[in-house]
Amino acid sequence: MTAILEIHNLRKTFDGVSALDGTSLSVEERRIVSLIGPNGAGKTTLFNLVCGFLPSDGGSIIFRGVSFAGMKPHHIAGLGIGRTFQDLRLLRKVTVLDNVMLAFQHQAGEGVLRALAGWKTPREERANIQEARGLLEFVGLQGKAQDLAEALSYGQQKLLTLACCLAMNAELLLLDEPVAGIDPDTSQRILHLLRELRDEGKTIFLIEHNMEAVRAVSDFVVVMDEGRKIAEGTPEAVMQEPAVLEAYLT
Amino acid sequence: MDYLLHVLILIAIYSILSVSLNLISGYAGLLSVAHAALFGVGAYIAALLALHFHANFLVGILCAAIGAGLISLVVAAPSLRIHDDYFVLATFAFQVIAFGVMNNWIGLTGGPMGLPGIPQPTIFGVVISSHAQFLVLAAGFAVIAALLVRRLVRSPFGRVLKAIREDEVFAQSLGKNVMLYKLQVFAIGGGLAAVAGALYAHYITFIDPSSFTVTESIFILAMVIVGGSGSIAGSVVGAVLLVSLPEALRFVGMPSSVAANVRQMLYGGLLVVFMMFRPQGILGEFAFHRK
DSSP states (O other), X not given: OOEEEEEEEEEEEETTEEEEEEEEEEEETTOEEEEEXXXXXXXXXXXXXXXXXXXXXXXXXXXXXXXXXXXXXXXXXXXTEEEEOTTOOOOTTSBHHHHHHHHXXXXXXXXXXXXXXXXXXXXXXXXXXXXXXXXXXXHTOTTOTTXXXXXSOHHHHHHHHHHHHHHTTOSEEEEESTTTTSOHHHHHHHHHHHHHHHHTTOEEEEEXXXXXXXXXXXXXXXXXXXXXXXXXXXXXXXXXXXXXXXXXXX | OHHHHHHHHHHHHHHHHHHHHIIIIIISOXXXXXXXXXXXXXXXXXXHHHHHHXXXXXXXXXXXXXXXXXXXXXXXXXXXXXXXXXXHHHHHXXXXXXXXXXXXXXXXXXXXXXXXXXXXXXXXXXXXXXXXXXXXXXXXXXXXXXXXXXXXXXSHHHHHHHHHHHOHHHHHHTTOOHHHHHHHHHHHHHHXXXXXXXXXXXXXXXXXXXXXXXXXXXXXXXXXXXXXXXXXXXXXXXXXXXXXXXXXXXXXTOOHHHHHHHHHHHHHHHXXXXXXXXXXXXXXXXXXXXX
């Protein structure tokens, strides 16, 4: 097993308060790794640093041997890291299909001159529409392509963001609370999709508070508290650790 | 008859301005109050080239577009690092500086006296001298500008613009270089405004800084908002309404000194009414809102 993402001694403080206090962890490829911990443990901050939305105050992030120091979010995304957000970011006033269409990388029609010339763009668009419809079917949103994203239920919107990550052709998916606040059926479907994606070769790194889901889906669990990693291992082993029990009880 | 043609020519010129500002503000969501400055930059570049170098009209218009596009980039690069309200302030600052240069660099721009005697355009040996001929020319440019912007916003490029308008962070997380798109949109919009400026200079044959003030910028923005941001047809409707409504005041027998003030109040009032009751404008799909 090789690590796809390696984080060493990562630090971040906000106004003197330490959010990440020398966190180190690694995510091995073709696995589902869950990052858990009490609120304020620094989980989302860690995701934001990996994706380049926040600058770090020290330490390193290495993806497939490439260091992220000073890279912009769009550049990091382009390397093959997809991400969903806790507060569910997507284009609500735009159709479901167009949300997915936006996610494809290296579209010729996204360049000004190509867009103006219109050359090759229609063919590219047709191919992308086909692929986008396939992805929507894969996540179970067939028949919703022409609806506005805001017309979808919360669970369906989470499925849509997953389809966007897949359209990016990301190798590593960072999912911030993929099943929080959604009905059990959709939740089961998402967990099933995650396993299927892992079996196809994707690596999934997720944050989740729903312990049942974490136990059901994770190959490996990393536990954080107060900006540090306090435990890691298989779901069963981690849940037994005194430090973890203590962090959750206090 | 010439009067009617004159109004139509102004509508064509203002349509170019409102359509191009719509690309920047309506589609990419970057509220700018510097459009009149870029309109002015285009007018001065074309006028100076025609007066000092006897440049051909088409060469002048091309140079105006490129020059204003480059200036847009210089203005946008630092301004785009700040967001929302502060971005509006940065464009306002540029507008004020540009007016200051036009008004005070007397050696180049003639200062408040302006530049008189700009020749009428000649295209392939034909002098455009009548109102009807000029209307065909201006309308032709307006149609080209509208088609260009339409093509852009309907392409994958336009899809990214809408994404930036709706949720910049989401666009970045999908690998879109948001800054690059904003710069491109600003340069294209500024270049098109300069085309309108060049047409204006050759049409009126005289320009002075008073045509390129912040009031003018807000007038163009009002066209975009009233017509409908994110709608090209809306921008044309906005230009038609805001150019022709004040003209209509002449026919109710209002003296011109009063009409000038009423014109200001009219579009100020229209802006307020639209912001309150129909923020997406007549044909628009998107309302300016706080994120």
